[in-house]
Amino acid sequence: MDQISRILRNDExxxxxxxxxxxxxxxxxxxxxxQFVHVQIPGLRDxxxxxxxxxxxxxxxxxxxxxxxxxxxxxxxxLAKAExxxxxxxxxxxxxxxxxxxxxxxVLIAGGYGSASTLxxxxxxxxxxxxxxxxxxxxxxxxxxxxxxxxxRLLAATNDGSFGRKGFVTDLLEEALGSVPSPAVYACGxxxxxxxxxxxxxxxxxxxxxSLDQHMxxxxxxxxxxxxxxxxxxxxxxxxxxxxxxEGPVYPAEEVYCRx
Amino acid sequence: MNDLDLQVKLGPLTLKNPVMTASxxxxxxxxxxxxxxxxxxxxxxxxxxxxxxxHGNPTPRTAEVVSGMINAIGLQGPGIDKFLHGEHYxxxxxxxxxxxxxxxxxxxxxxxxxxAERLEAEKDGVAALEINVSCPNVKEGxxxxxxxVDSMQRVIRAVRAKTSLPLITKLSPNVSRIAxxxxxxxxxxxxxxxxxxxxxxxxxxxxxxxxKLANVxxxxxxxxxxxxxxxxxxxxxxxxxxPVIGMGGIMSGEDAVEFLLAGASAVAVGTATFADPAAPLxxxxxxxxxxxxxGVRSVSDLIGQVQI
Numbered sequence: 022m023d024q025i026s027r028i029l030r031n032d033e034x035x036x037x038x039x040x041x042x043x044x045x046x047x048x049x050x051x052x053x054x055x056q057f058v059h060v061q062i063p064g065l066r067d068x069x070x071x072x073x074x075x076x077x078x079x080x081x082x083x084x085x086x087x088x089x090x091x092x093x094x095x096x097x098x099x100l101a102k103a104e105x106x107x108x109x110x111x112x113x114x115x116x117x118x119x120x121x122x123x124x125x126x127x128v129l130i131a132g133g134y135g136s137a138s139t140l141x142x143x144x145x146x147x148x149x150x151x152x153x154x155x156x157x158x159x160x161x162x163x164x165x166x167x168x169x170x171x172x173x174r175l176l177a178a179t180n181d182g183s184f185g186r187k188g189f190v191t192d193l194l195e196e197a198l199g200s201v202p203s204p205a206v207y208a209c210g211x212x213x214x215x216x217x218x219x220x221x222x223x224x225x226x227x228x229x230x231x232s233l234d235q236h237m238x239x240x241x242x243x244x245x246x247x248x249x250x251x252x253x254x255x256x257x258x259x260x261x262x263x264x265x266x267x268e269g270p271v272y273p274a275e276e277v278y279c280r281x
Numbered sequence: 282m283n284d285l286d287l288q289v290k291l292g293p294l295t296l297k298n299p300v301m302t303a304s305x306x307x308x309x310x311x312x313x314x315x316x317x318x319x320x321x322x323x324x325x326x327x328x329x330x331x332x333x334x335x336h337g338n339p340t341p342r343t344a345e346v347v348s349g350m351i352n353a354i355g356l357q358g359p360g361i362d363k364f365l366h367g368e369h370y371x372x373x374x375x376x377x378x379x380x381x382x383x384x385x386x387x388x389x390x391x392x393x394x395x396x397a398e399r400l401e402a403e404k405d406g407v408a409a410l411e412i413n414v415s416c417p418n419v420k421e422g423x424x425x426x427x428x429x430v431d432s433m434q435r436v437i438r439a440v441r442a443k444t445s446l447p448l449i450t451k452l453s454p455n456v457s458r459i460a461x462x463x464x465x466x467x468x469x470x471x472x473x474x475x476x477x478x479x480x481x482x483x484x485x486x487x488x489x490x491x492x493k494l495a496n497v498x499x500x501x502x503x504x505x506x507x508x509x510x511x512x513x514x515x516x517x518x519x520x521x522x523x524p525v526i527g528m529g530g531i532m533s534g535e536d537a538v539e540f541l542l543a544g545a546s547a548v549a550v551g552t553a554t555f556a557d558p559a560a561p562l563x564x565x566x567x568x569x570x571x572x573x574x575x576g577v578r579s580v581s582d583l584i585g586q587v588q589i
Contacts, residue, residue: 022316023558061556067347069503069532069556112558236341238350239555241315243308245328245357246343261338262357266311 024048026111028063028103029085037092038134038163039101040077046084048113051074053221054142055118055207055232055271058086059240061110065099072096073237073266075138075209076114086111087136115240116270118142122228125205126150128197129173130218132190132210133157136164138232139209149173150204151197155190159183177267191217198227206274208232214281219279229274234265242267250278285572286579287565289323291524291545292472293447294409296323296380296547299580300537300565303528303551304328304384304411304451307355309370314377316558322565323547324380327370330415331386332395334360338418344484344493349503349530350552351482353418353496356386375406377495382449386413390426390439401444410446412437412471415453415478417500422441427453427478437469449526452476452517452558454506459513460520467521475526475549476517503552504530511543518544518585532560534567541583 026045059071076090092101103109119142121127127150129139136154143152149172156162157180169175176193177185184199186192191214198204206217206229215231218226222229237247249269250260259280263269282432287298301324307313310325319325344351364370364383366394374381385396393412400407414427426432437450450466452459454477476568479500484493492498510529518525527545530552531537537548553560568580577583 068345069348069552070345070350071556083313085426120505203373235468236342236343239558241558242312244306244352245337245344245354246341246352247307248337248340248342248585254335258336 023110023112025033026086028105028107028109030105031101031103032161034089037158039090039092040066041088041090041100043088043111044084045085045086045111045113046076048111049079049084049086050081050240052086052114053078053118054145054215055138056114056116057270058088058111058113059115059237060100062096063103063107063109065096070238071112071240072100073234073240075141075232077137077140078144079141085162086113089134089140090136112240116266117268119230119232119271120209121146122205125203126201128201128204128206130155130190130194130206130208130210131155132214133161134163135209135211135232136168139207140164140167141153142207143168143173145176146171151176151201153177153193153197155179155193155210156198157181189217190214191221194218206230215277219274219277229279230271231274232269232271233277234270237266240266251276252278284578285569286581287569288508289580291447291526291546298323298565299541299547299568300561301382301526301547301549302554302561303549304413306551306554310374310377310379310381310535311369312553312559317562318377320378320380322379322561324408325374326382326384326411326549327355327374329358329384329386329416330361330364330396331356331358332361332392334358334363336540339495341493341495344499346484346501347505349501349505351484351494351499351501352479353494353499355418355496356416361396365399365403367468371406380408381406382409382411383407384411384413384451386416390436393436394439394443397440398443401446404446407446409449410440410444411449411451411475412440413451413478415451415500417453417455417479417481418496423457424453428456430461433462434465434469437466437471441470447472449473449475451478453478454480454509454513459517463517463520470575471523473524473526473529474517477506477513477529478495480506480509502530504532506530507536513538514540514545515543515587526529531564534555534564534569534571537564537568538571538583541580542585542587544585544587546584
């Protein structure tokens, strides 16, 4: 589960976004879409915690695991500098992933670099479907070509209107759902987007799964840092905290308590 | 060299080796038992148990800082009923054969006594209780008992009256004279003391100008606190005749040896486990390697041996 892994490639995809390929045969063998790895960042001084990354692709034959990340802080800044050949401890695959709904058409909904998580599901889907992508600008709409190469039809929205419709990815939902028979929704992105989506889908009878998390420490369910709220009729407050690293990060949408 | 003696005697409790886990950093043992048999550790100290289930604090609950982290988890937990009879927790721990120490907390001395009474009644597999009077992240109970000797003693006596299990009192570093609390715990009937709990701390996001934790403040742990912990363990150990369990930023066998020399009879590994699930075992192996390297046969030959 905790595997010393060699970095094979660490390439910039577009400014600020990178694709990292690890040689990690044991993880590659069992990784499923929606799961994540917890990475000890090589060269990160004075910081001891690992960083979690969604698995974007896994190739059991080649023994490789791919993650796609945005450079946002100290950890990812250091990771961006890691040269191929460098080794680091990688814990995984962790968490519960997406559970494909048989006989349905996948409708993937990705906010920002949440598309890194749903890409693995697209790769493993029996048949292609739709991908709805939203981001701040067209520049941040990463992985469009990858989805289209897998046969997925792309609908996009950007906050500034620089690509696709101007607005939020949730604005594309009704059009998307109306265009396919028996859709099943799988979504990953910022919490406000997922909560909006959860509320829009409430009571519609459309199977939907949301990938959500919080600041993570241990990644294996021991520290209770990364909890998210799930509905709980037995609790006087109507919710309970669930460890997103262990019970999640993917949850049935109807179980998620969609407000802060 | 096979004749190394790792066993340590903590008053009424004997451990096969001096490495324990720090409460709150090891869940209820189940997660890490997937990495290695947790029974290999000296003891497993589980996350705090109260009379009732509790949500804990809002998120974000943690923030990473230089050489450590600040947490305000707020003692999320299943409560004593579920702990004793749920499918995880104690029924699971009994099956592992691990030496289990149950950390307990409440809002009043009666709450602590109630949890102790329940554990006394079903103590199969419970090696000791650790009384948490030092959590900085709950509004009532926790630290409010640990920063006043009288309040702390009321809690210890209430627990002592309900159980014959060995008692550990976990002390806060957030006091002006640790010796008073160490002695106070001993006088009230605690069989051991453990320290340190986290140090109250805060971090601010300079761009949003908001605290990094939803709870605003939290407790600092990790290598950053180790020198503070060493000093407090040293002072506490000098003040009492009961055994001391030392913790605070232990990352390696060398760190653990430093605590033993300062006066600890055992150590607990906490935040290091978040970085490396195998950290407690690595620390144990590091102690073993240190003994071999320096020709010391027994862990107990190190305890309190700092030369002043």
